Amino acid sequence: MAKRSRMRELRRKPPTVLLVLVVSFLFVGMLFMLFPRIHGPIIPSICPIDGQLAQWSKRQGRSDCEYGHFSTVEKKTHTWLAACP
Numbered sequence: 001m002a003k004r005s006r007m008r009e010l011r012r013k014p015p016t017v018l019l020v021l022v023v024s025f026l027f028v029g030m031l032f033m034l035f036p037r038i039h040g041p042i043i044p045s046i047c048p049i050d051g052q053l054a055q056w057s058k059r060q061g062r063s064d065c066e067y068g069h070f071s072t073v074e075k076k077t078h079t080w081l082a083a084c085p
Contacts, residue, residue: 044082049073059084 054067
């Protein structure tokens with residue numbers, strides 16, 4: 001009888017490093033799902049669609065600017081609004 005209880009104790013192992021890493025990864029993944037980062041351009045003069053630099057800009061009000069460039073992808077001019085620097 002003592003042998004069986006000893007074997008049960010041996011079967012219960014503490015959480016391994018792999019288990020801790022998986023749980024941590026899942027926790028961080030859930031945080032990214034609950035609190036996504038704002039998907040806007042970090043530099044306002046970079047096109048949010050194809051990443052090219054703006055070829056011109058024009059102020060639209062006190063804090064907004066309209067940026068634009070000729071898009072080689074769309075084969076036409078492309079403009080977007082962003083905060084002025």
